[in-house]
Amino acid sequence: MEPFVSRDEMIALLSDLVRIYSPYFREKDAVEYTYAWLKENDLPAELHHFSEDKITRFHGANVVGRLSGDGNGPTVLLNGHLDTVEICEGWTKDPLGAELIGDRMYGVGALDMKAGCAAMLLALRAFAKSAKRFCGSVVYALVSDEEGPYGLGTDALIRDGLTDGVDVAIVLEPSSAFTDNAFPTLCLGARGGWKYTVTVRGKASHGATPEKGINAVSEAAKIVLEIEKSELRGHERLGPGSICVLEFHGGGYPLSVPDVASFSVFRHTTLGETKDDIRREVEEAISRAGIRGEALMAFREAPNEGCDGFEAYVVPPDDPYAVSFKESASSVTGKPVSLSYFNSLGDFNYLATRAKLPTLIFGPSGGNYHSPDEYVEVESALQTANTLYHFLERILCEQKERGEEKRWEHYTL
DSSP: OOOSSOHHHHHHHHHHHHTSOOBTTOOHHHHHHHHHHHHHTTOOOEEEEEEETTTTOEEEEEEEEEEEOSSSOOEEEEEEEOOBOOOOSOOSSOTTSOOEETTEEESTTIIIIIHHHHHHHHHHHHHHHHOSSOSSEEEEEEESOSSSSSOHHHHHHHHTTTTTTOOEEEEOOOHHHHHTOOSOEEEEEEOEEEEEEEEEEOBOOBTTOGGGSBOHHHHHHHHHHHHHTOOOOOOTTTOOOEEEEEEEEEOOSTTBOOSEEEEEEEEEEOTTOOHHHHHHHHHHHHHHHTOSSEEEEEEOOOSSTTOSEEOOEEOOTTOHHHHHHHHHHHHHHSSOOEEEEESSOOHHHHHHHTSOOOEEEEOOOEEOTTSTTOEEEHHHHHHHHHHHHHHHIIIIIIHHHTTOOSOOOOOOO
16 A cells, blocks of 8 residues: 655654663653654644652653544554663664664664654654544653653553543554564563562571571572472463562671572563462462571562552454554555564553553564664564554544544453
């Protein structure tokens, strides 16, 4: 089909975004650029300010806007994050250079997820220019701090009511890249997860007579080994959860048996697993370890209710929005669309489980996200933009032409 967004438009906008240094908590320049771009292109835009003063003391802003039609139809939320991870070591390309080699554009955040944000912006501009009449509305949010520990940008959207009245959410994360599937891939769910810490208290003694003490480091290590042996529940679509030990601390005093040690774990969860399940899993591991001393498990402190962790979710394959989006992707790309599921977590978990929205994840292909020489395949980013345009035109304009000015029904998660 005829594209509504051009390759030159994609390269120009994506290059600008990649050249902006915007690690989480320091994405102000990317926010300001995006706000100005929307204004320059006659698209509604506001800065949605938020703050978190309990843990991070971060004061940030999201860029939000709304296109409203003249009839009663679906409200579509488009979500993307403007922040990136920090620049790591090992780059052979300029991480802020937006270097284009063949179809690959290199740069930190090029794939995760400035290409998705560029696709959203260009699709919005094309839709606003071409859709003379439509029903329903499009709400869009380009947020801060997705890569940070709490997802404060989208958390603020939900807490401040900006997701109220929305019918479906589309998150433009790189679904093909994250699932190792060929483009196009539509993700209909994601695993969740929580971080916790286990602290072990032993008894100090001189290092020459360790038998008189209780070595907290050794006892903590026994627990780690038992936790990693835990039997994990599976799910037919999301698969099983996973356990990753992130940190281990303890000891350090000369010739002294360490009396305190701790380690932290990130526990990815599958559908149906809860914090109570994780706590029970850790308690059983402690029991199996048969340690001397005391062990205490605690989940991480959360700045706001609801963002202490992420719940897993699944959207049914026959959800009408999922079916329509899949058909749009196939029409634009001329290829079959594979259905898959994210094995990690993000703002889409909040939108699905806290805002109670059927949340679809669709984005470009590429490689090396969160790694040196991250790149996005520009053609897939372009087709992401045109798929999104096609989907908006289909569900907001075509039903207007057919006189179907009503909200779509969808499954309740």
